[in-house]
Structure formats: structure tokens, C-alpha cells
Amino acid sequence: MQQTTDIDPLVRARGLTKSYGHVEAVRGIDVDVRPGETFGFLGPNGAGKSSAMRMIAAVSPVSAGELRILDLDPATDGPAIRARIGVCPQEDSLDMEISVRENLTVYGRYFGLSRAECRERADELLDFVQLTDKAGDSVEELSGGMKRRLTIARSLINRPELLLLDEPTTGLDPQARHLVWERLFRLKQQGVTLVLTTHYMDEAEQLCDRLVVMDNGVIVAAGSPQELIAAYSTKEVTELRFGAGEHEAVASKVSDLAERVEVLPDRLLLYTDEGEAAAIAVHERGLRPIAVLVRRSTLEDVFLRLTGRTLVD
Amino acid sequence: MELVRRQFDYWATTYRRSWKGSIISSFVNPLLFLSAMGVGLGGYVDDSSGPQSLGGVSYLAFLAPGLLATTALQTAVSESSFAVYGKFKWNKVYSSMTATPLRVVDILNGNLLYVGFRLATTCAVFLIVLAAFGVAGSIAGALGALLSAVLVGMACTTPVFGYSAWIKTDAAFAVLFRLGLIPMFLFSGAFFPVDQMPDTIEWLAYLTPVWHGVELCRGFTLGSAELWPGVGHVGYLLVWIAVGWLWARTAFQRRLVEASS
Numbered sequence A: 001m002q003q004t005t006d007i008d009p010l011v012r013a014r015g016l017t018k019s020y021g022h023v024e025a026v027r028g029i030d031v032d033v034r035p036g037e038t039f040g041f042l043g044p045n046g047a048g049k050s051s052a053m054r055m056i057a058a059v060s061p062v063s064a065g066e067l068r069i070l071d072l073d074p075a076t077d078g079p080a081i082r083a084r085i086g087v088c089p090q091e092d093s094l095d096m097e098i099s100v101r102e103n104l105t106v107y108g109r110y111f112g113l114s115r116a117e118c119r120e121r122a123d124e125l126l127d128f129v130q131l132t133d134k135a136g137d138s139v140e141e142l143s144g145g146m147k148r149r150l151t152i153a154r155s156l157i158n159r160p161e162l163l164l165l166d167e168p169t170t171g172l173d174p175q176a177r178h179l180v181w182e183r184l185f186r187l188k189q190q191g192v193t194l195v196l197t198t199h200y201m202d203e204a205e206q207l208c209d210r211l212v213v214m215d216n217g218v219i220v221a222a223g224s225p226q227e228l229i230a231a232y233s234t235k236e237v238t239e240l241r242f243g244a245g246e247h248e249a250v251a252s253k254v255s256d257l258a259e260r261v262e263v264l265p266d267r268l269l270l271y272t273d274e275g276e277a278a279a280i281a282v283h284e285r286g287l288r289p290i291a292v293l294v295r296r297s298t299l300e301d302v303f304l305r306l307t308g309r310t311l312v313d
Numbered sequence B: 001m002e003l004v005r006r007q008f009d010y011w012a013t014t015y016r017r018s019w020k021g022s023i024i025s026s027f028v029n030p031l032l033f034l035s036a037m038g039v040g041l042g043g044y045v046d047d048s049s050g051p052q053s054l055g056g057v058s059y060l061a062f063l064a065p066g067l068l069a070t071t072a073l074q075t076a077v078s079e080s081s082f083a084v085y086g087k088f089k090w091n092k093v094y095s096s097m098t099a100t101p102l103r104v105v106d107i108l109n110g111n112l113l114y115v116g117f118r119l120a121t122t123c124a125v126f127l128i129v130l131a132a133f134g135v136a137g138s139i140a141g142a143l144g145a146l147l148s149a150v151l152v153g154m155a156c157t158t159p160v161f162g163y164s165a166w167i168k169t170d171a172a173f174a175v176l177f178r179l180g181l182i183p184m185f186l187f188s189g190a191f192f193p194v195d196q197m198p199d200t201i202e203w204l205a206y207l208t209p210v211w212h213g214v215e216l217c218r219g220f221t222l223g224s225a226e227l228w229p230g231v232g233h234v235g236y237l238l239v240w241i242a243v244g245w246l247w248a249r250t251a252f253q254r255r256l257v258e259a260s261s
Helices: A051-054 A074-082 A102-111 A113-126 A144-157 A175-191 A201-207 A225-232 A246-257 A275-284 A298-306 B010-015 B019-049 B058-078 B082-089 B093-098 B102-133 B139-166 B174-186 B198-209 B209-222 B228-259
Strands: A009-018 A025-031 A040-041 A064-069 A085-088 A164-166 A192-200 A209-215 A216-221 A234-243 A260-263 A270-271 A291-296
Touching: A009 A051, A009 A298, A025 A051, A025 A216, A040 A201, A051 A064, A051 A164, A051 A192, A051 A216, A051 B228, A074 A085, A074 A291, A085 A144, A102 A113, A102 A144, A102 A192, A102 B010, A102 B082, A113 A144, A144 A175, A144 B010, A164 A234, A175 A192, A175 A201, A175 B093, A192 A201, A209 A298, A225 A291, A225 A298, A234 A275, A246 A270, A246 A275, A246 B082, A260 B058, A275 A291, A275 B139, A298 B010, A298 B174, B019 B139, B058 B082, B058 B102, B058 B139, B058 B174, B058 B209, B082 B093, B082 B102, B082 B139, B093 B102, B102 B228, B139 B174, B139 B209, B174 B198, B198 B209, B209 B228
Parallel strands: A040 A192, A040 A209, A085 A164, A164 A192
Antiparallel strands: A009 A025, A009 A064, A209 A216, A234 A270, A234 A291, A260 A270
16 A cells, blocks of 8 residues: 655655666665755765766666655656755855855756846845855855855746755865855745755754765665664663773773774773763773773764764765 | 857856957957968969969968968867866866756757857958958958858867867867867968878868868858858768867866766
């Protein structure tokens, strides 16, 4: 029997696959994005997030599986879908030869907006991303954070129902990131559905209602940030730092104090629901760590557990 | 066509930033070339070989339509080499357009129309200068030459669009310029009749679109155009445009839609 929901999802993928020649970048993923929510794709570089996003943006053709966006088929209704969504690509694709404001007005014309509408929306959006005083400048003069905000503004020119953001804050300084987050949060409050990719766990925790963790082209976990922490990590983590080279030896003495112990070159991680109790027990066994930190589990713990600590380039 | 029309403001905005410089150079270039080669070198050629060697016309009148066609060639190549490559590689303008209702074929045709406009304006200015030298022919002849120049320009444009979308690095342009642009400029009958050359080179010249463009332009400015050879030239140039367009469309599609990023 078909599963019934109150509202149809804006994006519905079943067994969605993307291959480039013999390389399978996305290997059969199922995704539902519901109206009004913020949905995240997390994963290390090369996990297939951007390839999935390019299919959802109705740019890159689906290699296999089923994909419906706004209840339309991207293979046949690409222009109609793209007319109703906004795309903020990973790399800023702004036109350096024309002004900040012209980047918006010219882009609005591609959506069939009148010149007057383009001007009105451009001014409104420049205000929204706090670039009004840069309107006449050339794009080259903008900082990285300003370019990102302009790209976000451009993706909103057609008042999209669904906004796709591929790594919206990669490469930005903390102030710029917080400003972008705050603007995205306001869009969410206005009812815009957001789909974003990120490899920043704090970004996912701040913004996403639901997310999937991708690794190697498949979804390895799905849920809300809290659900994922509950399922793949413990409530708390106790970090213990000993002298260099002692961590392996200490690990065997404390392994019964936590659900899971992870040895890193510079510290031991004890995954437990009672972080303080674990720290006290360590001291009671006569062990004297140089430093002790008890903290709440984060998505980062989930992420590293699921996708490993090996560096991916 | 509606989706192509939506790009008008983009190209108009881009053109507004450069039109003054481009109009000035469209005036200055023919002025310099016609003075030096048409009048200077031409006087020398006419004196030493007599008028019958070029079919009874002065070297200036022989050269002028040739320069018009090669100007179309140069304009075409400059608007479709780095200008196109850069929109894939450096500022990603095309890629930002693919996120809108525009389809790849609309993006390609919009850009081609802009090149057509650039060819028409540059060649029209060129013809005004030719008229000042008294070698633009009749009004009908000059209009025919203008259309011919735009046609040969487009026949050079669509294949270069394909090339620019197909190459991996901009170093590949050196090959295009040395093996394509410069030989076509020099050996397509703009400066001397190609039958002066060894047979192989003469036949290679007949294969290039530029030779057909030169012949068409010359036929119109000198008033010597004949119907069937003219139809042949136009048909041959249309084939170049069509084949180049198909290549460009495939290369654009591959680069913008099928590539992994």
C-alpha cells in the first residue's frame, strides 16, 4: 500500500543514481523533502552531494531511478522546474564584467520578469543581503562573504518555492557565516523550503530540520540532528589527554567505563551518557590525564563515526 | 525564441561597457590597412603589373572586399575563442544561466546572435570606410557585401564555439590561431588571387570558408557577382554554419550538463 502523507514532498527521489562514464557518483538514494523544511546533505568531499544537488536542480540528467521535483519530471519539464527554484552554486558564478545590481537585474530577465520587476526585486534583495551601498560597484571589489550573499540574492530573484544551496558558507569567515545563516533562517521563517549541502556540522545543526549523511554515493544515515546523535553517538563525550604515546595503553584500562572508546593521536574519547561519572571513575583508577573535557555529543561525532576519520581529497 | 530574447539585457549590458572602443577600432583598422596596403602597396602593384593582372581593377578595389571578409573572420574568432572559453572556465556565466529556465540550446543561440550583431556592426563600419575610399561599390553591392561578410563571419563563429567548448586548456587556442586563423587570413584570396599559389595550397584555400566569403564580397563590391557561383558560396558557408552549430551544441551540452561539475 502506498504510504500517505498530508502534503506531497517537493522533492521525491527513489533509487536516484548518477554515473559519469564508469564512475557512479550517486548510487541509489531515496530522499523526500517536505514543504517548509530545511533539508541537509552531509558528507565528505566526493560523497555525491553536489551530483545529487545538480540533479535536483534539474540541470544534470538522472542516470537511473526516479526523481520528481515540485511534482514535475526534470527530464521533460526542466525549464518549468527551474523557473520555480533557486540555485546557489558551490562556486560563485557571478559576472565580473557587470555591476552588483546588474547581476541581479540581468538574471531576473532569464525568468521572464519585466524590467520593472527586476529593478524592484534587485533593490529589495540587495537590502535583504545588506549590499545596497555596493549596488553600483563591480563584483570584483566585493569580499568573499559579499559575493556569497550576492549569489544568494541572485538565487532568490524569481521568489523560489525551493532554494538549493551547495555549501553556502564554505570559505567564509565566522562573521560572514553567521550573517548568511541568519538570512537563511529568515527565508525559512518566510516558508521557503531549503535544501543544502555542507560539511560543517555546526551549520547542519543550526539550520537543518532533517538531514542525510552521504558517503561514497549512498545514504548511510537519515534523521533530525537529535535523532542521529541518539542513534549513532552517546549523550556525552569525555575527552582525556595524556602524554604522547600513552593513549593506547590507557585505553585498555578504561574501556569498560564507556560504551565506546576511540584512540586518537592526541587524546582518548570516551562515548558515554554520563560524562562526569566517567571522568571521576578514571581518576579513581589512579590515572592522571593532563586535561579532561566533558562535552555534549555533536553531529560531528556522528559524522566521523559514519564516514571515518580518513582524509578525503 | 522567447528564451533567447530573455538574454537580450545581458548582452546589451555587456556591449554597453565596450561599444565605444569597439566602434573606434572598427574605424581605425580599415583606415590603416587600406592606406598602407591598398593605397601604398596598391600603387606599387598597379604601376608594376598593369591593370589587367587583377581583371582590370585597381589593387585597392581588389583588396577592399578581401579585407572586409578577413575582418569578419577576425571579429568572429575574437568573439568566440577566449570570450566563450572564459564563460565556461573563468566566470562560469553559462553555468549560472543553466540554473534558470534557459536551455543549453537557448544559451548557445543567444550568444551566437550577439556575435552576429557584432559582425554586422563591425562590417557596416568597415563598409563606410570603404565607401570613403570609393571602393564599396553600389548601394546594393555594399549591402550584399555586408550580408556576405556576416555570413562568412558566422561560418567561422560556430566551429570556433565548438572548439572553445571542447578544449581543456586555453593553450589550445595557440593551435587554432596558428593553424587556422593566420593561414586563412593570409591565403584565402584577400591579398592576392589564390591561383598564384601551388595547386595544393590553392585547393586548401577553396576548402576554407573565408575564400568563399572573399569571393562573395568581391563579387558584390566590384559588381561582378554571378548567380550560380554565388549560390555555391552561400551554400558552402551555410554548411559550415550548420556543422559548426551541431558541434557547438554537443560540446556545450557536454560541458554544461553532462560534466561532473
